[in-house]
Amino acid sequence: MTDDSYLRLAGIHKSFGKFEALKDIALEVRRGELMVFLGPSGCGKTTLLRIIAGLETQDTGTIHQDGRDISRLPPIQRDYGIVFQSYALFPNLTIRANVAYGLVNRRQARGAIAKRVAELLNLIGLPDAGPKYPGQLSGGQQQRIALARALASAPGLLLLDEPLSALDALERVRLRGEIRALQQRLGVTTVMVTHDQEEALSMADRIVVMCTGHIEQVGTPRQVYEAPATPFVADFVGKINVLPAVAEGGGQFRVGEVSLAVARPDIVAGTFVNLYLRPEEIALNAAGGVNGNTLGARIAKVEFLGAFCMVGLTLDAKGAPALVANVPRHDVDSGRMAAGQAVRVSLPPDALRVLG
Amino acid sequence: MTRQRVHWQDRLAQVLLLGCCALLALFLLGPMATILIKSVQDKSGAFVGLMQFRDYFATPALKSSIWNTFWVAIVVTGITIPLAFAYAYALTRSCMRGKITFRVIALTPILAPSLLAAISFIQWFGNQGALKWLLHGASIYGPLGIIVSAIYATFPHALMIVLTSLLLTDGRLYEAAESLRTPTWRKFFTITLPGAKFGLVSATMVVFSYTVSDFGIPKVIGGNFNVLAVDIYKQVIGQQNFNKGAVVGLVLLFPVLVAFIVDWIMQGRQQAQFSARAVPYAPKPAPWFDRTMFLFCLVVALLLLAVLGMAVYTSFIKFWPYDKSMSLRHYQFGLIDAGVFDSYLNSLKMALLVALGGTMFIFGCAYLLEKTRGVPLLKAAVRLLAAVPMGVPGMVLGLGYILFFNDPDNPLNGLYGTLGILVFSTVVHYYTSSHLTAVTALKALDNEFEAVSASLKVPFYKTFFRVTVPVCLPAILDIGRYLFVNAMVTISAVIFLYTPQTRLASIAILRLDEFGEIGPAAAMATLIVATSTAICLVYAVLTRFIVTRTQAWRTPVVL
Numbered sequence: 063m064t065d066d067s068y069l070r071l072a073g074i075h076k077s078f079g080k081f082e083a084l085k086d087i088a089l090e091v092r093r094g095e096l097m098v099f100l101g102p103s104g105c106g107k108t109t110l111l112r113i114i115a116g117l118e119t120q121d122t123g124t125i126h127q128d129g130r131d132i133s134r135l136p137p138i139q140r141d142y143g144i145v146f147q148s149y150a151l152f153p154n155l156t157i158r159a160n161v162a163y164g165l166v167n168r169r170q171a172r173g174a175i176a177k178r179v180a181e182l183l184n185l186i187g188l189p190d191a192g193p194k195y196p197g198q199l200s201g202g203q204q205q206r207i208a209l210a211r212a213l214a215s216a217p218g219l220l221l222l223d224e225p226l227s228a229l230d231a232l233e234r235v236r237l238r239g240e241i242r243a244l245q246q247r248l249g250v251t252t253v254m255v256t257h258d259q260e261e262a263l264s265m266a267d268r269i270v271v272m273c274t275g276h277i278e279q280v281g282t283p284r285q286v287y288e289a290p291a292t293p294f295v296a297d298f299v300g301k302i303n304v305l306p307a308v309a310e311g312g313g314q315f316r317v318g319e320v321s322l323a324v325a326r327p328d329i330v331a332g333t334f335v336n337l338y339l340r341p342e343e344i345a346l347n348a349a350g351g352v353n354g355n356t357l358g359a360r361i362a363k364v365e366f367l368g369a370f371c372m373v374g375l376t377l378d379a380k381g382a383p384a385l386v387a388n389v390p391r392h393d394v395d396s397g398r399m400a401a402g403q404a405v406r407v408s409l410p411p412d413a414l415r416v417l418g
Numbered sequence: 419m420t421r422q423r424v425h426w427q428d429r430l431a432q433v434l435l436l437g438c439c440a441l442l443a444l445f446l447l448g449p450m451a452t453i454l455i456k457s458v459q460d461k462s463g464a465f466v467g468l469m470q471f472r473d474y475f476a477t478p479a480l481k482s483s484i485w486n487t488f489w490v491a492i493v494v495t496g497i498t499i500p501l502a503f504a505y506a507y508a509l510t511r512s513c514m515r516g517k518i519t520f521r522v523i524a525l526t527p528i529l530a531p532s533l534l535a536a537i538s539f540i541q542w543f544g545n546q547g548a549l550k551w552l553l554h555g556a557s558i559y560g561p562l563g564i565i566v567s568a569i570y571a572t573f574p575h576a577l578m579i580v581l582t583s584l585l586l587t588d589g590r591l592y593e594a595a596e597s598l599r600t601p602t603w604r605k606f607f608t609i610t611l612p613g614a615k616f617g618l619v620s621a622t623m624v625v626f627s628y629t630v631s632d633f634g635i636p637k638v639i640g641g642n643f644n645v646l647a648v649d650i651y652k653q654v655i656g657q658q659n660f661n662k663g664a665v666v667g668l669v670l671l672f673p674v675l676v677a678f679i680v681d682w683i684m685q686g687r688q689q690a691q692f693s694a695r696a697v698p699y700a701p702k703p704a705p706w707f708d709r710t711m712f713l714f715c716l717v718v719a720l721l722l723l724a725v726l727g728m729a730v731y732t733s734f735i736k737f738w739p740y741d742k743s744m745s746l747r748h749y750q751f752g753l754i755d756a757g758v759f760d761s762y763l764n765s766l767k768m769a770l771l772v773a774l775g776g777t778m779f780i781f782g783c784a785y786l787l788e789k790t791r792g793v794p795l796l797k798a799a800v801r802l803l804a805a806v807p808m809g810v811p812g813m814v815l816g817l818g819y820i821l822f823f824n825d826p827d828n829p830l831n832g833l834y835g836t837l838g839i840l841v842f843s844t845v846v847h848y849y850t851s852s853h854l855t856a857v858t859a860l861k862a863l864d865n866e867f868e869a870v871s872a873s874l875k876v877p878f879y880k881t882f883f884r885v886t887v888p889v890c891l892p893a894i895l896d897i898g899r900y901l902f903v904n905a906m907v908t909i910s911a912v913i914f915l916y917t918p919q920t921r922l923a924s925i926a927i928l929r930l931d932e933f934g935e936i937g938p939a940a941a942m943a944t945l946i947v948a949t950s951t952a953i954c955l956v957y958a959v960l961t962r963f964i965v966t967r968t969q970a971w972r973t974p975v976v977l
C-alpha cells in the first residue's frame with residue numbers, strides 16, 4: 063500500500079445468482095485523483111461503484127477508505143457524495159433546498175447553511191438558480207446541482223455514476239471540463255464510471271479498463287491509449303488495426319506475403335501473434351521520413367469525418383488484412399486521395415505492437 | 419459471504435414492514451384459515467373431513483345455485499365486456515363530441531351501491547314498474563333482473579380497465595400502419611385488439627368475479643333465484659350454520675380465485691408496451707364513424723342515467739306509483755324519524771376512517787416494500803398478501819371475520835361488533851387496487867432518492883415525509899377517494915359484521931327493501947351517491963389545487 067492511497071479494494075467478488083459480476087478486484091485510488099472505471103455495459107463497473115457506495119454488498123473482499131475499514135458499513139455510515147446519471151434531484155424541492163438537503167440534517171446554523179449553499183451555487187456557476195425547481199433547469203444544469211448537493215458536506219470521496227450519459231453531446235463536453243476543473247480545484251478523491259472512452263481519456267488521472275468482471279489495465283490515459291496491456295484494451299480504447307502475423311525471429315514478422323519489421327526481436331520464430339497499429343500511426347505517401355515497412359496499397363474508400371478522414375486501404379501483398387488510416391483533411395486534399403488510387407503505406411516499426 | 423451491518427434506521431424500516439406483514443396476516447390470513455378449518459368441522463367442532471362438502475353437493479337446491487351463479491356471471495360478462503370495449507373505443511378512437519361528459523356519466527355507477535341498480539330496475543320493470551309492459555309478462559325478479567343490474571354495476575369497472583389499455587397504445591404503430599396502407603379493419607385486428615388484450619382479460623375477470631361475489635343485487639331483485647352469495651347469507655344469518663356457510667364460501671372462493679390467478683398470470687406476461695418514447699394516439703375526424711360512435715355512447719349514457727335517475731326520482735316522490743308529487747318525506751319520515759339516518763352517519767364515519775387509516779397504512783406499507791433495503795423474503799410475503807384480497811369475495815372475507823373474531827378464545831374478540839372490525843374488513847377487501855396504485859406511483863419516482871439521502875446522512879423517514887409523500891400526493895388522494903367511495907357502497911364484506919349500533923347505510927337499504935320501504939331505500943341510496951359525488955368533487959378540486967400550488971415544479975398537466 064502506498065502512502066497516498068485513499069481508497070483500497072482487495073479481493074472483491076460479487077455474483078448475482080450464477081452471473082459473476084466481479085472477479086477478484088484489487089484496486090487503489092490515490093488521494094485527490096480522479097479515477098475512471100471504463101468498460102462496456104455489463105463489465106461490472108457500475109456494480110463496483112455501488113459496492114464502494116455500500117448500495118450493493120460484495121460477496122467477499124474488503125474496502126478501506128482513508129485507513130478505515132468500511133467493508134461492512136451501510137451507506138449512511140460511509141463518507142461520500144454521489145451523483146447519478148438520472149440526477150436524482152428532489153423534484154418538489156427548490157434548488158436551494160436540494161443543495162442544503164444534507165446540511166440541514168447536520169444541525170448547522172441557518173446562516174451558515176445559506177452561505178454554504180450560495181458558495182456551492184457560485185462554484186458550479188449557477189448563482190441564481192436557488193429559488194427555481196429542478197424541472198425548470200436544463201439537464202446539464204440539473205447535473206451541476208446534483209454535483210453541488212453531493213459536494214455540500216465536503217465528503218472525502220465523490221462518486222459519479224455515468225454523470226454525463228443523459229446529456230446531449232455539446233453539454234457533455236462542456237460539463238466534463240467543468241467537473242474536471244472543479245475536482246482538481248477541490249482536490250476531492252473521485253471515482254467516475256463511464257462507458258465513453260473519450261470522456262475517460264479527457265478527464266481521468268488514471269483509468270481502470272474493465273471487461274466481464276475483471277480489470278484489464280490500470281493506467282494514465284496515455285498509458286492506456288499508447289501502451290494497451292491487452293487486445294481488449296487496444297480495441298476498446300480508440301480504434302486499432304489488427305494484423306495476424308507469424309514471428310520470423312530477429313524482429314521480423316510475416317503478414318501474408320510481406321515481412322514487417324517490429325521492435326520486438328525477443329519473440330521466437332514461429333510464434334503466431336497479432337500486430338496492433340493505431341490508424342493515425344499509418345503514414346500515406348510519406349516523403350522518405352519513415353524508415354522501413356513501406357508497402358504498396360490501394361485506397362478502398364475515404365470517409366470524411368471533419369478534421370480527419372478515415373481512409374480504408376487494401377494492401378497489394380496477398381494475405382494481408384485491410385487497414386484503416388486516419389489522415390488529416392489537408393493531406394487528403396493535397397494528395398488528392400480518392401478511392402481506387404494507389405498509395406505508399408508506411409507502418410512504423412516502433413508503432414506496431416504485439417499484445418497477448 | 420460478507421454481510422453489511424444493519425443500521426438502526428434500516429432495522430426500523432424492517433420492523434415496520436414486519437408489523438405490516440403481521441397485520442395483513444392477522445386480518446387476512448387468520449380469517450381465511452378459519453374458513454378452511456370450519457369447513458371440515460361440524461357444528462360441535464369435531465373434524466368431519468369432507469362430509470359437509472358431500473352433503474352440500476347432494477342438496478339439489480344448493481347445487482342448482484352453483485349453476486345459476488355461473489351462467490348469470492357468464493352472461494353478464496359476455497354483455498358488459500363488448501359494451502365497455504365499444505364505449506372505450508368510442509372515447510379513445512373517435513372524434514365525437516362530449517367525450518368528457520360521456521366518461522363521467524359512464525363512471526357514475528361506481529358511486530352507487532349495487533343495490534341502487536336493483537331498486538331502480540324494480541321501479542322500471544317490477545310489479546308496479548313504469549315499463550313493465552315492455553317485458554311481455556316476463557318477470558324482472560330473477561335472473562333477468564340480476565343480469566341487467568349487474569351489467570349496470572360492473573360497466574364502469576370494465577370501462578376503466580379497457581379504457582386504460584386503449585389509451586396506452588402507441589400512436590406511432592398506427593402511423594406506421596398507415597404508411598403501409600393498412601386497411602382500417604386490419605389495423606383494428608393487428609394493433610388495437612392485441613394492444614387491449616391484457617386489459618380485456620383483466621376486465622373479464624373483474625366483471626366475472628364481481629358478479630359471482632355480489633350479494634346485494636340477487637338479494638333485492640333475485641326473487642327465488644338462488645345464487646351462491648345469497649346461499650352463504652341464508653346459511654349464516656338464516657340458519658346460523660357457520661360451518662355450512664364456510665363450505666359455500668369455499669365453493670364461491672374457488673372460481674373467483676381461479677379468475678384472479680388467470681389474470682395474475684396474464685398480467686405477468688404483459689411486457690411494457692408503452693415505452694417512454696411512445697406517442698399517444700390522436701384520432702382523426704371521420705364524420706360517419708364519429709356520428710355512429712356518438713349515437714352509441716348517447717344511448718348507453720341515457721340508459722345509465724335512467725337507472726340512476728329512477729332511484730333518485732323514487733326518493734323524491736310521495737308514493738310510487740299512486741302519488742307522484744314531489745316531497746322530502748322519504749328523507750324526513752323514512753330515514754330521520756325512523757332512526758335509520760344513524761346508519762348513514764355510521765357509513766360516513768367508517769368511510770372516513772377507512773380512507774384515512776387505510777390510505778396511510780397502504781401507502782406506508784407500499785413505500786417500505788419498494789424503497790427500503792434488505793429482507794427480500796419478508797417483502798415477497800407482503801407482496802403476496804397484498805395481492806390476495808382481490809381474489810377473495812367480500813362475503814367470504816366477512817364470513818372469515820365472524821368465524822375468526824367471534825371466537826371467544828381469540829384475544830381480539832373485543833373487536834367484534836365495533837366499527838373497527840368494519841373498517842379493517844373494508845380496508846382489506848379493497849387493499850389490492852389501492853396497493854397497486856401506490857406501487858405504481860412509487861415506481862415512477864427516481865430509484866436513487868434513497869441512495870442519495872443515505873449518502874447525505876438523511877434518515878429515510880425524513881425523505882419519506884419531505885419528498886416521497888409530497889411527490890406522490892395525487893396518488894395518495896386517489897387511494898383515499900377510492901377507499902372512501904367503496905366504503906360507502908360496500909355491503910358484502912360487512913353484512914355479517916355489523917351490530918344495530920354500527921349498521922351501515924348500504925345495509926339499511928337492504929333492510930328497508932326487505933320491509934317494502936322502497937322510497938326510503940331509494941332515498942338512502944341517493945344520499946350515498948350524493949356523498950360520494952361530493953367526495954369526488956372535493957378530490958378533483960384538491961388535486962387541481964395541489965398540482966397548481968404545492969407542486970409548482972410539476973409541468974402543468976393538460977387533460
